[in-house]
Amino acid sequence: MTSPIYLSAREAAAELGVQPATLYAYVSRGLIRSVPGPGKQRRYDAADVRRLQGRKSPGEDVETRSAAGDLLLETRLTLITDEGHFYRGIPAAELAASSSLEAVATLLWDCSQDPFADSxxxxxxxxxxxxxxxxxxxxxxxxWPTVDPAAYTLSPQLLRKKGASLVRYGAAALLGRPVEAKPIHEAIASAWRVDGNSVAILRAALVLSADHELNTSAFAVRCAASTRAPLHAALISGVGAFAGPRHGASIDRVNAWLDEIAAASDVDRVLNARLQRGDPLPGFGHAIYSAEDPRARCLIEMLTALPAPAAFLTLVPDIVARAEELFGVRPNIDFALAVAQRAFDLPDDAGKILFCAGRMVGWIAHALEQYQARELIRPRAAYLGERPKGIRY
Structure with missing residues (x-):
């Protein structure tokens, strides 16, 4: 793997065309990552600097944008780092080792009482x-409004209980089974008739999928919540974004090429063929992480540590190694969920169901947080079309 490039403060400021004080302001806003350098100096991530520099234009307020050019929204829910993601400061990987999705929901929703007790x-x-x-x-x-007469409430006292009801209701809809008053991972395990070590993996997958900061579906939920759309409607916005092949439905694309691998001898053939055709490798690489997706690492480590692992799991190290050699990328959560699906011979949509059932908790957390904000989310567009004559701008 290649090593990141880091610049001195003078080099970074020069590339951006700003004073050092402005560079430090970008760092404090999370626009540019920095690491300790020699002595008391710090070094600045060249990739962040160059992404930011490439999006600057005269008069643009870059301080409202991330290093990837996205608008920034304040949140107290999830922090993403190259080492892993954290739910309200607690490592998600640690929570995945023992916590249920419901427990993570009470953390992300900042609950003082258990909303699942009487959902x-x-x-x-x-x-x-x-x-x-x-x-x-x-x-x-x-x-949902035909089920819950208070579906349109925005009462803070009621919303968390509504969220708990919607998580169980939504998980049941994903499974196509009746709603059950039991932990989500147990309801899923029962539907898929799995037990033993596989149940713990299902629980961990749900926890790792619960939230991932301001991804596309979470942003869609927040946009809806900023208009004060009711909770169920905000969730519909999230599901719509999630359904795209570049988000939650990406797992379908992962499964499509994994279907071609039945034995170790297939790995090189399948990956080389994709490379030669110029096809991407769904399930590998991530726009946020500079190296690997820590969620994938956590779940794959849990899977490969199982006693008497399934035959497909023995192929995973070779797939991962060859993918890095040929494509220069590491696995993401989509690949890990597809691997779990195959390891336990789960239904075709199992990975997608796990991802979505877990992510509903995060969507609700984003909606609850956005309901407390006064502003309507309304980004402006950078118009690139023909300019009308006679109009001053």
Whole structure:
């Protein structure tokens, strides 16, 4: 793997065309990462500097943007670092070792009481047999007001209980089974008829998937919540974004190429063929992490540590090594969930269901946090089209 490039303060400021004080302001806002350097000096991530420099234009307020050019929203939910992600300061990997998704929900939702203790019991509608898990979830959320007469409430005292009800209701819709008043990982294990070590892996996968800062689906939820849309409607926004092949449905693309690998002899053939065709390798690489996705590392380590691992797990180290050699990328959470699906011979949509069921907790956390903000999320566009004549701008 290549090593990151770091610049001195003078070099970074020169590339950006700013004074050192402005450089330090960018660092304090999280726009540029820095590391200890020689003596008391610090070094600055060249990739961040160059991404930021490439997006500067005269008059642009870069201090409101991340190093990737995205608008910044303040949050107290999740911190992402190259070492891992943290839920309200607690390492998600540590929580994955023993906590349930419900326990993580009470952490992310900042609960003083257990909202799952008396969550609303609700029956799901009848779904067409051809409906997939995400279609069932969107349909179930759309009719939530017919189930819950207080579905439109924004009362802080009620929203957490609504969230708990919606998590159980949503998980049941994803599974296509009745709502159960039991931990989500147990309901999923029961639906898929798995037990033993696999149940702990399902629980860990849900916890690791619960939140990942301001990803696309979380941003969609926050935009809806900023308009004061009710909680179920905000979740529909999240599911819609999640359904795209570049987000939650990316796991389908991972499974598509993994279907071609049945033995060790297939690994080189499949990966070389994708490379020669110029095809990407879904499940590898991540826009946020400079090296590897710590969520994938955590889940894969748990899977490969199982006693008497499934045959497919023996292929994983070779797949990962060859992917890095040929594509220069490491696994992300999509690959890890696809591996878990295959390791336990789970249903075709299992990885996607785990990801979405866990992520519902994070979406609710973002909605709750956004409801407390006064501002409407309304980014401005950078117009690149033809300029009308006679208009001053």
């Amino acid at each position: 609303l019991a609700a029956d799901l509608p009848d779904f067409p047999e051809t409906a997939g898990p995400l279609e069932r979830l969107m349909a179930a959320l759309a009719i």
